[in-house]
Amino acid sequence: MKKLDLVIIGGGPAGMAAAVAAYEKGVRNLLILDREPQLGGILEQCIHNGFGLHRFKEELTGPEYAARFAEKVAEYGIPCLLNTMVLDLETESDGTKIVTAVSPQEGYLKLNARAVILAMGCRERPRGALNIAGTRPAGIYTAGAAQKFVNIKGQMPGKRVVILGSGDIGLIMARRMTLEGAKVEAVCELMPYSGGLTRNIVQCLADFGIPLKLSHTVVQIHGKERVEAVTIAAVGPDRRPIPGTEEKIPCDTLLLSVGLIPENELSRQAGVEMDPVTGGAVVDENRQTSIPGVFACGNVLHVHDLVDYVSEEAEIAGKQAAAYLDGCRMDAEMFPVSGKDGVRYVVPQRIRKGAAPFALYFRVGDVYRDVRIVVECGGKTLVSRIKKKVAPGEMETLPLKAEQVSQIDGLVTVRLEQKGAE
Numbered sequence: 001m002k003k004l005d006l007v008i009i010g011g012g013p014a015g016m017a018a019a020v021a022a023y024e025k026g027v028r029n030l031l032i033l034d035r036e037p038q039l040g041g042i043l044e045q046c047i048h049n050g051f052g053l054h055r056f057k058e059e060l061t062g063p064e065y066a067a068r069f070a071e072k073v074a075e076y077g078i079p080c081l082l083n084t085m086v087l088d089l090e091t092e093s094d095g096t097k098i099v100t101a102v103s104p105q106e107g108y109l110k111l112n113a114r115a116v117i118l119a120m121g122c123r124e125r126p127r128g129a130l131n132i133a134g135t136r137p138a139g140i141y142t143a144g145a146a147q148k149f150v151n152i153k154g155q156m157p158g159k160r161v162v163i164l165g166s167g168d169i170g171l172i173m174a175r176r177m178t179l180e181g182a183k184v185e186a187v188c189e190l191m192p193y194s195g196g197l198t199r200n201i202v203q204c205l206a207d208f209g210i211p212l213k214l215s216h217t218v219v220q221i222h223g224k225e226r227v228e229a230v231t232i233a234a235v236g237p238d239r240r241p242i243p244g245t246e247e248k249i250p251c252d253t254l255l256l257s258v259g260l261i262p263e264n265e266l267s268r269q270a271g272v273e274m275d276p277v278t279g280g281a282v283v284d285e286n287r288q289t290s291i292p293g294v295f296a297c298g299n300v301l302h303v304h305d306l307v308d309y310v311s312e313e314a315e316i317a318g319k320q321a322a323a324y325l326d327g328c329r330m331d332a333e334m335f336p337v338s339g340k341d342g343v344r345y346v347v348p349q350r351i352r353k354g355a356a357p358f359a360l361y362f363r364v365g366d367v368y369r370d371v372r373i374v375v376e377c378g379g380k381t382l383v384s385r386i387k388k389k390v391a392p393g394e395m396e397t398l399p400l401k402a403e404q405v406s407q408i409d410g411l412v413t414v415r416l417e418q419k420g421a422e
């Protein structure tokens with residue numbers, strides 16, 4: 001069994017940034033595993049621009065952004081095993097991690113690692129999770145699958161399209177399909193607000209005259225062999241279709257952009273404690289999970305809006321995995337962190353006593369205007385910030401300075417003081 005110091009599962013932007021950061025902190029016996037034939041993760045199919053504005057102050061395409069990290073991986077000579085699917089992760093009683101994987105070149109592999117970074121990204125929620133009435137005709141795709149067809153395989157999934165869900169992938173694909181000659185009839189969104197970034201609503205829908213139907217859903221899919229139409233309807237505050245508002249839209253394709261699910265089958269099998277809200281692991285500010293020596297970062301931990309934050313978070317995991325390998329044990333007393341009054345979740349979910357300065361990442365559950373974000377501990381306000389608008393589609397970040405962190409001695413809460421929800 002090959003012995004390694006650090007195994008990184010996933011070679012997307014998170015896995016690559018974590019590997020580079022660990023290498024820069026002196027880890028040499030490391031390995032990146034990815035089931036795809038190349039590094040880059042989901043970015044390889046995101047050929048639109050808009051990546052890296054925060055980090056590189058440039059508008060890069062997804063493959064360009066990924067290439068910046070892949071070049072570093074190559075420059076440092078960090079080994080990668082591609083076409084390699086990780087099947088299992090176990091921790092032995094002495095803390096050693098056993099990673100089981102399979103690949104066409106190497107066959108069935110067992111690797112012995114002192115530390116592991118989970119960076120498996122996320123996958124799209126499929127039709128089966130939606131309970132839409134109708135048959136099972138061809139022409140129903142997740143937006144990401146359609147993106148792969150168009151951008152990687154050069155094939156158009158259809159000509160007349162309805163999109164359900166206004167997350168970023170749905171918005172990006174509305175524009176992409178239009179640019180490739182399809183007619184996008186509408187983007188329907190169950191909620192009264194979009195799940196995507198404002199800049200994508202403007203640049204992908206408004207600029208192309210594509211209607212965004214908020215508080216609408218698809219109630220029926222028509223067609224036997226191929227999608228022929230969908231019926232959409234308005235929904236009330238209870239998110240149920242309002243009878244009499246149905247509208248039948250002829251189309252040959254329905255794209256679904258109805259949410260992302262962190263890929264945590266391996267983490268669960270390994271016994272990592274999970275957060276039911278994020279769908280990812282519970283971590284401390286070092287991104288260490290409940291299993292010492294197992295770290296998590298990127299979309300497998302929580303769904304990020306911008307890849308820049310994925311890289312930032314992965315660097316924390318990479319550096320801290322290196323510190324763990326150097327003998328630094330992160331077993332100090334932990335204080336829990338939780339969101340309330342409009343804050344849906346907060347990462348990290350725990351903070352170690354005596355932690356170094358760090359940032360809180362969180363998402364809100366509704367659209368709020370003119371709010372004050374308040375971080376409190378033991379009745380004291382550690383930090384607060386006023387925001388004109390916060391929305392579920394945009395991740396919020398709040399850095400804590402050393403003197404604020406030093407005041408943490410119990411439960412930390414992040415909450416909104418608001419004038420009113422929309």
Ligand SMILES: Cc1cc2nc3c(=O)[nH]c(=O)nc-3n(C[C@H](O)[C@H](O)[C@H](O)COP(=O)(O)OP(=O)(O)OC[C@H]3O[C@@H](n4cnc5c(N)ncnc54)[C@H](O)[C@@H]3O)c2cc1C
Binds near residue numbers: 034298300
């Ligand atoms: C359509 C779309 C548009 C986007 N647009 C933007 C944008 O404009 N700007 C922006 O900043 N961000 C954008 N993003 C977000 C950005 O792409 C993600 O935040 C980022 O790719 C997440 O990185 P990751 O490494 O966590 O996950 P991923 O990129 O998903 O990488 C995970 C990797 O893990 C591998 N893996 C998973 N499980 C296993 C296993 N068991 N064994 C081996 N390998 C495994 C996968 O093959 C994959 O390569 C967009 C995302 C999508 C999908």
